[in-house]
Amino acid sequence: MLSCMEMCVQLFLSVFKDLVGSEVTVELKDDLAVRGTLHAVDQFLNFKLVNVRVVDPDKHPHMFSVQNCFIRGSAVRYVQLPPNEVDVELLQDATRREARSS
Amino acid sequence: MASGLRIVTERVGDGAGQPVLDPDNGEELMHVQPGVSIVLGNRPPESPGTLYISTKQVVWLSDTDRAKGYAVDFVSLSLHAVSRDPDAYHSPCIYTQIETGAEELESEDSDSESDNILNLSKITEMRLVPSDPNQLDTLFAIFCECAELNPDPIEEGEDGHNWVFSADQLEDDGGEDDDSEWAIPENSSHSIGSNGNHDLAHSVVQLHINDQRFEDAEEMEQDDKNGHH
Numbered sequence: 188m189l190s191c192m193e194m195c196v197q198l199f200l201s202v203f204k205d206l207v208g209s210e211v212t213v214e215l216k217d218d219l220a221v222r223g224t225l226h227a228v229d230q231f232l233n234f235k236l237v238n239v240r241v242v243d244p245d246k247h248p249h250m251f252s253v254q255n256c257f258i259r260g261s262a263v264r265y266v267q268l269p270p271n272e273v274d275v276e277l278l279q280d281a282t283r284r285e286a287r288s289s
Numbered sequence: 290m291a292s293g294l295r296i297v298t299e300r301v302g303d304g305a306g307q308p309v310l311d312p313d314n315g316e317e318l319m320h321v322q323p324g325v326s327i328v329l330g331n332r333p334p335e336s337p338g339t340l341y342i343s344t345k346q347v348v349w350l351s352d353t354d355r356a357k358g359y360a361v362d363f364v365s366l367s368l369h370a371v372s373r374d375p376d377a378y379h380s381p382c383i384y385t386q387i388e389t390g391a392e393e394l395e396s397e398d399s400d401s402e403s404d405n406i407l408n409l410s411k412i413t414e415m416r417l418v419p420s421d422p423n424q425l426d427t428l429f430a431i432f433c434e435c436a437e438l439n440p441d442p443i444e445e446g447e448d449g450h451n452w453v454f455s456a457d458q459l460e461d462d463g464g465e466d467d468d469s470e471w472a473i474p475e476n477s478s479h480s481i482g483s484n485g486n487h488d489l490a491h492s493v494v495q496l497h498i499n500d501q502r503f504e505d506a507e508e509m510e511q512d513d514k515n516g517h518h
Contacts, residue, residue, distance in 0.1 A: 204453045215367060217386070217413065227452045231440040235433070235452070239370065252377070253370040253384070257433045261441045262367030262388060 195285055196232060202268070202278065203228040212242060212267035213258055223256065232260035293365055293389035294329065294409040297348060297358030306355060308341050308348040316345045320431045324420035325349065327359060328382070330412045340417060342431050344438050347385075349417070361387055361415070363439035369432045371425045372416070381422040383429060385415045 207225050213234060214220040220243060223236030240252040300306030310316045319342045326336030327349045335357075341348040347366070351357035365388050372384040389410055419425065 200453075207453060215386075217367070217388070219368075219386070221368075227454045229437065229452045231437070233437065233440075252374050253372055255429060256368060256370035257429075257436060259367045259436060261364075262386075 191285075191288060194288070196230070198281055198285060199232060200228065200230065202273070203232070203234075203266070206268060206272060209269050209272050211236070211269070213263055214265040214267070215258070215262050216264045217262075218246075221256065221258070226255070229260075232263070234258040234260070234263070234266075292362060293387055294359055294361045294412045294415065296409060297350065297360045298356050300350065300355055300358070305339065305350060305352050308343070308350060308358070308360070310343055311345070316343050318343050319435060320428075322419060322424060322428060323352075326418045326420075328378075328416040328418065329359070329407070329409075330414055332407075334416075334418060336418075340419075340428075342428075342435060344435055347417075347432075347435075359409070361385075363436050364441065365389075366432075366436060369429065369436070371429045373422075373425075378416060380418045381425055382416040382418040383425060383432065385417070385432075387413050387415055389413060 203225065207227065209225055210222065211225045211234075212220055212222045213236065219241070221236065221239050222242050223239035225234065226237045227235040234257070236256045236258065237254060239254070239256040297308060299309045301309055307318075310318060320340075322340040322342070325338055325340040326334040327338055327340075328334045335351065337352040338349050338358075339352060341350065346360050346362045348360040349358060366385050367388045368384075368386040370384050371381070372378055373381045378384070389412070417428070419428065
């Protein structure tokens, strides 16, 4: 039987697997937000994005637009998903179940 | 946990030398890239130097000053990218962000620290500028590989590293042994994402069935349904 943490990770991994190819915005714990096309996601919820640009260049003047970017899973605070491409109800249901089981 | 950038003063070997690694703990050298300058935060580039990428860390050693070197563990690199945008930086480089673990960081533009006193714990950005920009994609790929070798200690890797590049790549969810305990889901045609595979719905129903505490949850759901009617 999987630990609760492993189940949560699998849940999110499934969500992100479905979103490969979509535009996402990843907000890191240091407040940087980058937007790009989700190229790949792995079991540690590391993200590879392509065609990346910084969401708020005024806030982050040193920042960049890059072709490829690798984001460590542990550095991520939020991932903004395209609402049209996500079944929000089903996702909420799934996360509610996660919350109850923990 | 993330320690940030640190100074390296020890080397092995003659000449410019090499970094001290920890092979007893499995650390191996993955790549050596000569002709790399390092840019820490807003500071001017430091060169010439050689970049050493091991399975655990990135080390830059000055070619001319044996006492000068910097290192950072992969667990501390929250992001790395190939930067070719001249507006971001005048030279193509590998751009990295370093997680220092400090909650409230002072602005990097703050001049409260003299330029001569380098406070490495405040450095959150590092650029590695190779003299040969054609090496950038190789360096990026090696950084990715090594980052994947250094997940956070809490979560342990399972069978091996699996990147998913398309929704067609289906993985087994959970252990093979557990499959026999799970019933076949009713609504397996629903999926959360637009690429429409069954993984998530399957996982959700598996989660539901596998936990006995959901007996109570079901009663609550019924109450909810009644309430909402």
